[in-house]
Amino acid sequence: MTERRETSLQDKNLSDLYHQADKAEPAAGLDARIQAAAHAAVEGSPAAKQLNHETKAGSQQKQSWFALAAVVALVAIIVPIMQDESDLILSEPGLLLQSSDKLPEAEGDARSSVAEAGMAQPQIAPVAEPGSASAPAFSPSPEQGLLKARPEKKAYQERATSKPDALTIQEERLEHAARKSKQRAYNNQLAPAEAEKAVMPLSQSASMADQQAITAEVWQKQIRQLLLDKKYEKARTELQNLQKAWPDFQVDPNLLRQTGLLPATPAKIAP
Amino acid sequence: MEQDSDEQLMLQYQAGSADAFDVLYQRHRKPMYNYLLQQCRNRAIADELFQDIWMKLISARESYQVRALFKTWLYHLAHNRLIDHYRHSQIRQAEQNGHLSPTPDQLADNPGAQPDCLLDTQQQIQQLMGLVQNLPADQRDVFLLHEEAGLELKDIAYVTSCAYETVKSRLRYAIKRLRDGMDHD
Numbered sequence: 001m002t003e004r005r006e007t008s009l010q011d012k013n014l015s016d017l018y019h020q021a022d023k024a025e026p027a028a029g030l031d032a033r034i035q036a037a038a039h040a041a042v043e044g045s046p047a048a049k050q051l052n053h054e055t056k057a058g059s060q061q062k063q064s065w066f067a068l069a070a071v072v073a074l075v076a077i078i079v080p081i082m083q084d085e086s087d088l089i090l091s092e093p094g095l096l097l098q099s100s101d102k103l104p105e106a107e108g109d110a111r112s113s114v115a116e117a118g119m120a121q122p123q124i125a126p127v128a129e130p131g132s133a134s135a136p137a138f139s140p141s142p143e144q145g146l147l148k149a150r151p152e153k154k155a156y157q158e159r160a161t162s163k164p165d166a167l168t169i170q171e172e173r174l175e176h177a178a179r180k181s182k183q184r185a186y187n188n189q190l191a192p193a194e195a196e197k198a199v200m201p202l203s204q205s206a207s208m209a210d211q212q213a214i215t216a217e218v219w220q221k222q223i224r225q226l227l228l229d230k231k232y233e234k235a236r237t238e239l240q241n242l243q244k245a246w247p248d249f250q251v252d253p254n255l256l257r258q259t260g261l262l263p264a265t266p267a268k269i270a271p
Numbered sequence: 272m273e274q275d276s277d278e279q280l281m282l283q284y285q286a287g288s289a290d291a292f293d294v295l296y297q298r299h300r301k302p303m304y305n306y307l308l309q310q311c312r313n314r315a316i317a318d319e320l321f322q323d324i325w326m327k328l329i330s331a332r333e334s335y336q337v338r339a340l341f342k343t344w345l346y347h348l349a350h351n352r353l354i355d356h357y358r359h360s361q362i363r364q365a366e367q368n369g370h371l372s373p374t375p376d377q378l379a380d381n382p383g384a385q386p387d388c389l390l391d392t393q394q395q396i397q398q399l400m401g402l403v404q405n406l407p408a409d410q411r412d413v414f415l416l417h418e419e420a421g422l423e424l425k426d427i428a429y430v431t432s433c434a435y436e437t438v439k440s441r442l443r444y445a446i447k448r449l450r451d452g453m454d455h456d
Contacts, residue, residue: 010446011449014399014446014449014450014453015418017392017395017396017399018396018399018400018403018418019418020392020396021396021397021399021400022396023301023302023304024303024304024305024308024314025301025304026300026301026318026320026321027318030318030321030322031300033322034296034322034326034329035292035296037325037326037329038284038292038293038296038325038329039289039292040288040290041329041332042287042288042289043282043289048447093278136280161422166401170311177290219286
């Protein structure tokens with residue numbers, strides 16, 4: 001019975017004969033299409049996407065390193081520039097007086113000393129140079145903590161608390177104007193010789209611009225210098241001009257005497 | 272990779288190995304194509320069905336699980352695609368309505384069916400192929416799955432969604448019919 005079933009389900013001759021037949025094959029183009037589709041599907045598969053993601057992550061990591069390096073380089077470039085700028089600004093007393101809230105006493109003392117000297121309020125605003133963006137843009141505040149450790153500020157504080165006279169302020173302003181003009185010449189990438197040339201007219205123009213702020217004290221000092229140089233005539237003229245310009249200013253009587261504008265004190269006649 | 276089983280290759284393809292698919296494809300392309308060609312008897316239709324089946328496999332690769340032989344799964348896809356094709360073209364219904372056995376004209380066209388002829392092996396093969404094509408669709412399906420795809424009866428039962436006994440019966444009748452045809456000649 002079992003043998004009959006096997007023969008009914010399996011005929012070896014028929015099977016051999018069937019497998020001897022020539023078998024058709026799919027066309028080469030059909031094979032190519034199917035295999036291409038299979039390959040494309042694999043390339044878009046999650047596994048392939050995972051591989052792509054890892055590759056992208058690697059490239060993003062590289063990019064982040066490049067970005068980090070770029071930031072470090074920028075910081076390394078910008079910080080010294082900012083330090084230079086802050087040095088320049090901190091060396092200008094007017095800006096500090098205007099911007100620093102921690103120096104009211106010093107500012108008040110300086111102003112009071114000027115007032116005591118009988119002078120008008122010195123114009124301590126910096127010489128505004130058109131095109132100079134560094135000075136107005138920087139306004140240091142105590143909260144930033146930038147000024148606390150700066151030696152320039154300490155020096156200025158010492159000067160301010162020691163009641164600087166108007167002459168010191170004026171000299172500093174002139175120095176600053178010269179330094180600024182140098183800086184501008186450097187920024188304009190002038191040759192060193194040209195920069196030196198550019199410094200002189202700029203400093204002169206700065207002093208001319210500051211002429212209005214020249215105090216009577218400075219004027220008087222200049223007159224004193226003229227007397228030391230034995231330029232008596234010029235000293236007298238200058239002193240007259242000073243008295244015209246600053247009628248309320250009490251000129252040193254010695255100066256008046258030396259220039260002949262004040263008669264010598266009559267000797268006391270002994271009774 | 273050549274030594275790997277079909278299931279291993281399919282899992283490798285599922286994991287992203289296109290080479291695994293190539294090996295798998297080379298193993299099954301010819302039997303599958305002949306199975307379809309014997310079923311639909313039209314090369315253009317066989318091409319279309321063949322491509323559709325492999326595309327279905329490609330798109331279903333991510334959901335593939337080793338629950339049965341890969342070959343069983345592949346021919347299950349093929350069988351379902353053939354049924355869809357029959358439904359659309361109504362060929363199957365026409366066959367079931369009356370052309371279950373070869374007509375006299377068909378026999379006349381088939382050189383292997385000519386009587387009183389000394390048949391060599393090639394002629395016997397052609398005769399057998401003619402007889403296979405003239406089998407009833409269900410019997411032909413089971414016979415081709417058994418001979419062409421090499422599936423066991425239980426796998427054929429899975430592929431055709433039929434009972435095991437039904438498959439066995441169909442195969443028995445198919446072989447008997449072929450044998451009778453060959454003996455008759």
